[in-house]
Amino acid sequence: MARLFRWLLRLTTALLILSLLGFVLVRHLALRSLPEYDKTRAVAGITADIEIIRDNNAVPHIMALSDRDAFFGLGYVHAQDRLWQMMLMRRTAQGRLSEIFGQRTVRTDTLLRRLDLYPLAVSSVQHQDPRTLDALEAYSAGVNARIQEINTDALGRGAPEFFLFDSAMAPWQPADSIAIVKLMALQLTGHLREEVLRFRTALTLDDERRLSDILPDIPGDGVAALPDVASLLPGVDLDTIPRYAASEAEDSFLPPSPRRGLSGASNAWAAAPGRSASRGSLLANDPHLGLTAPAIWYLARMELQSGGVIGGSIPGIPAIMVGRSEKLGWGLTSSYLDDQDLFFEEVNPDDPEQYRTPTGWKRFQTRKSIIDIDDAQPITITLRFTENGPVLPGSQFDIDKITPPGHVVSLGWTALSGEDTSMSAAVGLMMASDVPEAIETSRNFVAPSQNLTLVDADTVAMKLVGHMPKRDPNHQSLGRMPAPGWVAQNRWQGVLPYSSNPAFIAPEGGIVGNTNNKVIDRPFPNHVSFDWGDSQRVQRWRTLMQGRKVHTRDSFIEGQLDTVSTAARTLLPLIGRDLWYTGESAPEGTPERRRQQALALLADWNGEMNEHMPEPLLYSAWLRFLQQRLIRDDLGPLAEEYTHIEPLFIERVFRNVDGAAGWCDIIRSARIESCSDISRLALDDALVWIDETYGTQLESLRWGDAHVAIHKHTVLGDTPILRSIVNIRQNTSGGDFTLLRGRTAGTGPEPFSNVHSAAYRGVYDFADPDSSVFITSTGQSGHPLSRHYDDLGQLWRRGEYIPMSLDIDLARAAATGITRLVKP
Template sequence: MLTLFRWLLRLTIALIVLLLLGAILIWYFSVRSLPDYDATYRMNGLTAPVEIVRSTENVPHIFGQSDADMFFALGVAHAQDRLFQMTLLRRAAQGRLSEIQGVGAFAADDLARRLELYRHARQSLEAQNKDTRAALRAYAAGVNEWIAEVNENALGRGAPEFFLFPDQISYWQPADSLAILKLLAATSSDAVAQEVLRARLSLVSPQYGPDILDAGTGMTPRPVYASLFPGARFVTPEKLARPGGPAQLTSFLRPGQGLGANSIAAAPSRTAAGGALLANDILAPMTAPSLFYLARLQLSSGGVIGATIPGIPAVLSGRNPHLAWGIAPAPVDDADIAIEEVQPGNPDRYRGRNGWTDFQSRNEVIRILDAPPRAITLRKTENGPAVPGLDPGLRDVTPMGHVPVLKWTGLSDSDSTLSALIRLMRAPDTDSAKAALGDVVAPAMIVTLADSDGIRQIQAGMVPRRASDHPTAGRMPAPGWLNSTRWADPESIETGDLPDETAGILISSEERSPALLRRGRLTRLIQDREVHSRDSFIATQLDVISPAARALLPLVGANLWFSGEPAAPGTVERQRQEALALLAEWDGEMSEHLPEPLIYVAWMQRLQDRLIRDDLGPIADDITILHPSFIDAVFRNRDGAARWCDIVQSAPKEDCTTIARQSLDLAILDLTEKFGPNVTSWRWGDLHQVVHTHPGIGSLSGLGWIVNLTQSVSGGDFTVAQGGLMGGKSTPYRAVTGAGYRGVYDLADPDSSVFITSTGQSGHPLSRHYDDLAELWRRGEYIGMSLDPELARAAALGVTRLLPRSE
């Protein structure tokens, strides 16, 4: 027995030693991949020495003698800090995530292959102007030189994540940057998701279902979806509920949750300092690291600084010495689903313009980690690629014997959008900027501009032109064989000034709700002051007042405020009275420290679900966001919308006041189970949290708590400082989108301009710059934005020197 004990003790000690040695080795190799920001490297591809001066916040300020060297050094800086992110985005665009993430990424790869994002990117390389092609080559050379440096000096494979994935880091190609921009465009629109959901609602409730999305929009009456396909068979309504959102091309960017933005600008006549002001915040899924990376380049046209996306050699939002710009998605419907009829008995042909036509088909193989490869067949028609997996609901709205295809402005082989963005960086004034934006194809965007002379907004990008007799006006899928459903001029690129509706003030807001509530709040904040300053623009950007709450609460609670005698303590009636008393005095501020936002959101979620579930059944699970205009129409009984308040399965006829009270009681019961009976002790931030999730390893057991960042945040769906509530059924209060980047540019004192991203500059979880900006971002603070070289050098944490290898 003593001998056995000794051997067990020895084995235990040996196991502990092995674990310690393993931990030490993991730590050593992980630390090896942390870049040395105060080093000198000799690299091929440079024409002269370059310096990368890292500010205190690790923002690279790049100084050199030629533009090509600037883009080369930007490639080095991106690769030093975000190499894993870059390769993940590239794989997503190529449809090769499954090779490192396994079968769970197959749907994303299948979709990317069907959209042919990478093929369109390669073809579009020749559409770029000479300067852009040179920038792409220089940028790729910089990325590749850093990859070579990592390999030659065993620098931990460049990022610790590469130790967990069987990923051979292939060298960067100029087309890779264009492919990531294509990916950006593909995820920036929710047009298809809205089309499909509207059609599903029409199938379940033909007369009234789409009202949920269209109430208050003033849109013309739509046809009943099933009537577009007379004689065709659909799945039965009971099978229409298919939980789950669109396929995720990558966790950095998700269809329907891609980029949005708010932009505001004030002319010099409307500012205290006499110079134009511009503020821009870009909304994106919350990830760690952030999608955005701050950088400054000293180009021959002058310095430029702002937000980049690793993998793309352009500043998307920022300023140069003379011009500031901010971007936002244009409110255009840039995609349609066409339903093609497959020839009976011959699945290789479909109904075309001139009769039965062969599909354009080819086969591809997707390799999958730890699983056999899968072959897929890519098919195209005159209208576009077949995309059965683009949205889960497509299966419900596609008649039997038909196939859905995508018409999208981004399916272009001559997309010169990157050329436009690089020309914009060099533009000295708004006229030059407008000329540059003429090259934008997809995504269509509104660019807000400011220079010494004033401000202007330009809408740029390809805009579909639908026929006046289009049966659905692009709001639902439509038969692809009809001439009326074809785009009249799909090659139309529109670049033009938007009107200045408020003298000296311009506003652009990403807004998925038809109520346009966020834009209305922005307009009010801007119009409330005759003269603005940088600080007033910051306050506007951080505003967390919910216009939806201000509009809905007086309406929904009209017959509930202070009604009835005081109830006994501890009863649901007493809690309801306490909750209503709090809401009656509340100004709509969605502060994380208050109970009122939590009560309001829980109430409205329960109310909307109770209004629609009896009519829609399980499809109600897919209505994941609040539709204030629908609730407004119901409680005002606009066009008889109060009919939604009656529960069809019950014998009594319920009115809207009854439904409002029952919904509030259900919300209170839910919150009581979570936080106890004391209504005043509840806090919005206890449930409204943002989880900055690492797209590569954030979901892996034991690693998520290291690489993911969790913060309670203020704001909500409709506040200017957005904290989107799209967490799904299991986490309905989670903020999954937000301002990944905020910038405020003051042209009266350009070096007082400020910016911030949602996490930090480094993508390395062991770097102190992985999350050093996250708390500043949560508190609504910023860091400085200066083009003064001396200020950049004054507090530099390191200077990286790049020398031509020949020297």
């Protein structure tokens, strides 16, 4: 027995030693990939020495004697800090994720191959203007210089993730950067999903008039009525299309595009000198994207021949996408331009290689594509294209739930261009000297469409940029639902002239802004969109902007951090009007007593979605259960697609607009339920859920415990043990409808977690440019062991900022390192 014990002790000791040695080795290799910021390195491909000064937040200030060398420097620092992120985005755009992730990403690769984004990016390279081509080539050379350095000096493969997912690092190419722009366009548009959902909902509802309740139009004149669904597909038995079919499960690992409600959003507003206390123009911008670790944004400053530029860049793209120069400030918000249309394509029953066109049958354009899969046999798919666009797989976006037998669905989308000059627009914008020049160079934007907010010393402006599809005024569905692709009037007729894109230049009131709200009211087909991203935040923004005669940098910051929900202030009096102060106090421990306690708290609440308060959680849970009770019996499993509260729907129901109160009656019950009945039941549902999830002490609830910002590592975020290292979790204020927007998940065990927010905030003051500030949601580094992985995240959570200065002496004085790239 003693001998056995000794051997077990020796074995245990050996295992512990081996584990320790393994840990030390892994840590050593991981630390080798941490970039060194203080060094001198000889690199080929530059025309003169480059100095990269890292300030105390690791923001690189790239000082170069030529634009080409400045772009080289930007490529180098992007690869220093975010090489894994860049390579992952490139693989996604190429449809090559399965080479390292196996079967988990085949669906994603299949979609990206069918969209053909990367070949279109390759075709677009030759259409860039000369200075952009030079920038793309120099940027690629900078990335490749860093890759060569990693390989030559054995720098831990450049990022820890490369040890876990072995893959070769092919040299960076100009087309890679353009492909990432196209990938961002996929992340920022949601009209495809809206068309599918609208069609499915129209099929499901017995009374199609109720479609305008659950998918309401933003108030305003000029909204056209939808056609009857049956008129879109004459001769097709609509019963052959699933009405109540549940949706396919979303890809949980590297999904190709965001779920509905989680595509692009943003805020931006600007004040002319006449509305500024300092007599200098002001600009605030906070683009909203899915929260990740690291964030998509990377702060950088470049010294170009036209002057210094500083702001937020996206690794892989050689441009400061949002920020300022010495003379110009620019911000971006999602325009919600209807840039996508779905088309039903009838397949020839006698020849499946043909589809119907206005002039008869025509053969699909086809091409084979091989998807290599880690630890599995490669698969070959056939890509099919029509005159309207690529044919989409039925397994994506619930396409199979709307496709009649004998048909397929194709996609028209402005980003599917092989002559995409959006990169030239982004590069030109950095070098523009004033608002008119910025608007002119922005005519090159194709996709994604954005509202571009601009300021210079004298002027403020907002211009919608990106191609607007030209549709026939007689389009059968007005582009709101899939329509027959063989009907000529449903097909696109090119794009509208740039001059028709809405513009607001030097308005009389001196203020422009956008919260993804409806910006213009024009009849179809010049309407821009029927679906907008906001009907609530804009109301609060208007109040804040008009509440002051003049504004300051600090008042603009207050606007970005404002947590008052106009939706809550509007809806609570409606849904609780028959519940407040009715009846005597109920006995302790009864559901009635719990309801009275919750209502007493909400009665004194001002709608502020503060993380330390219980009322936001009570309100949010109540509205969530209320909407589900209203729509579940009418929509069946399709109700699961409505994951977020639609305030206009709730308001229509409780104001009984056009008979919308009919949603309150449960179809399958004998009695007729009132809206007050449903509201009371929903509040009880919410309180039971809160008791089970957060405890029974209502006064002790904290919204921040539910509204946790989850900055998840794109690949390792769900991996046991590692997720505690690579993910960042923070309690946050705000909500779906506050200017400090924190879009909730809407589903899962944490439905109120903050998953889509302002990963970048910037406020620029042209009266005192060096007082301008910015922040990102995590940190500069993509390396989990770097102190700059999450150091900006706590500032972001607290609503703090860091300086945005072009004064190189300030950066040098607080430098944490200086990298000198010198000619060999």
